[in-house]
Amino acid sequence: MKMMLSPDQTDPELMWTQSDPETVLNVIKVECMPEQSPLADGKQRALAPPALTREEKRRRRRATAKYRLAHATRERIRVEAFNVAFAELRKLLPTLPPDKKLSKIEILRLAICYISYLNHVLDV
Template identity: 75%
Template structure:
């Protein structure tokens, strides 16, 4: 949306406050400079408005580096999980021996097999 030079800012429906009101709001927070804050000034402005623990966590998790690291950790975890199921599957007797089983089937079969082995030892 382009403004003509003679069009007033008051005509805009999205304008909610005038620049003086915004400047007064900045002055009340201690950030009075018209120029972008740098170094200690920026730290001072941010220090006066501390972030909650949840907000800090949310901002940290929003970074691409964090998401990439999290995805890598998750892939490693799932791969280890699948390897453990494959090893357990090799220990269970089934007919045919190469039958593909789901994870829940592997767990149920392992429970039955352990019960059977306990029964054999008890007799």
């Protein structure tokens, strides 16, 4: 059983008791690095890059020009469909003058009032 040492006690086997930080780092690198197995042709295998988290993969994918272009295209199509739907709704609403330009919020509020009015007409 190994006992913990107090801060004033030192163990000569512990690497952090060495005064040179570079030596400590080199020891850590050597101890923590997996053994590289040589390939058949004598070359050593290169270390694989560290595994990326799902979020890091998503960020890298979204950073590509191809992804941004595709996303911008999808967004333009979505906004265009949204505007077409508002234009269709606008055609169904009575206003004076009939060609008056309305904002999207005005179209929605007018649609709510018109639906309420039609419900009232049906109830009478």
